[in-house]
Amino acid sequence: MITLSDVAKKANVSKMTVSRVINHPGQVTDELKQLVFAAMKDLDYRPNVAAKALANNRSQVIKFFILEDIDTTEPYYMNLLFGIAKGLDEKQYALQLVTSRNYDLGNSDGYIITGARAKDQEWLDRLEKPAVVFGENRYGYDFVDTDNKQGTTMATEYAIAKNYQSLVFIGIDVKEAFEYSREAGFINTMQQHQMIPKIYRMANHSHLSEQFINDNWQKFARNTAFICASDRLAIGIVRGLAHHDAAIPNDFGVFGFDGVFLDQVSNPKLATVKQPIQEIGRLCARMLLQKIAQSGSPQGELLVTPELVIRDSMRK
Known part of the structure; x- marks a missing residue:
């Protein structure tokens, strides 16, 4: 059975470096990541994410709630989903899409919520796990949004x-x-x-x-x-x-x-x-994972600068 030590030896790095590449890739240089990933591929080594999640009492699942009607002709949510998935991939988390308010069906470690309105405040207050909202709000919920x-x-x-x-x-x-x-x-x-x-x-x-x-x-x-x-x-x-x-x-x-x-x-x-919808999705995922790691501590708000795109409907 291939071990972490085997990967470290193959990549000519320490076990700690291999662990960081697997668990905290954002803290490692691209060069080191390439070395470790190449060694993992050569040795056919796969981190036991399930065992790690069990040891930490985690499901490695994040639920993404969309609380508004989705217009399938618009790729708005596809961009948001891609960004969230990209952010969750950094910590080997799976994404579960939910389009109703049945918030406690199945296990998960936290929630990302979009489409929330003032009428949803009571529902949001009942959530028992860490949550981050995509969308500016004035009710004290942690959120990420465009400025x-x-x-x-x-x-x-x-x-x-x-x-x-x-x-x-x-x-x-x-x-x-x-x-x-x-x-x-x-x-x-x-x-x-x-x-x-x-x-x-x-x-x-x-x-x-x-x-x-x-x-x-x-x-x-x-x-x-x-x-x-x-x-x-x-x-x-x-x-x-x-x-x-x-x-x-x-x-x-x-x-x-x-x-x-x-x-x-x-x-x-x-x-x-x-x-920047994809970037906002990635930042929502990062904020939530940080909140989970900090046992639900408040994260506050994050406003992302938009881009002005000038096309034919305005003078240039």
Whole structure:
């Protein structure tokens, strides 16, 4: 039976180095990892993860809860899942996807949760194992999210710099922290430039924002930019403007928010605030594993800087 010592001898490193490569790869150089992995492959050595988990009273399973409807046409969750899986792989954890609130079925070491809303607070409070939320919240739950306020600040500053004279925010009609932050970024920036912020809210559906333009077309003069809280809303704005033969981006500009898929299928392609979804997923996994290692100690919040992607719906 091949042992840790055999791998260390084959790679010409210490047993401690082999152990670190297996258990804490982030603490080891790529060169050492390549040496150890090559030795493991040559010797057909496989770490006994199950035995280690049993000894530590761990299941090596993380449950990922999606508490909102999934639109299968959008690879948003595929990117998030890939990022989470990548983060969990670093510690040999398996991922279990759950799309209901049956939080205590089967064994696991902790939870990553997305799509949580204010109405889910009671359910979240009942969770008995370490949990991390993907999504800004103001209830004290550990979370990772895009810096939503910074994202709309960046988009608004860009639109002002490109000399759009009137700016309109198209928000999502939900009373949630991420939406408040996106609106705050827009409002604060407008006030700093002594401009009047105009805000409209609706459900996050493109047909509603398209209908909004059709119903209010006469209200919007040329040289207006729409800063939208999602790419879905932005696509509807683009369609509504196109229906009235508006010149985009010369007369009207449109900014989305997400940058996962819909921004690229829009015609013209959307300028957007791009969320680093895969990276956020990986950071959620890392935060949760650290929380588990620290016996559930609070981890706080982590806001990730988004990227401003300029495409054909905004002046360049």
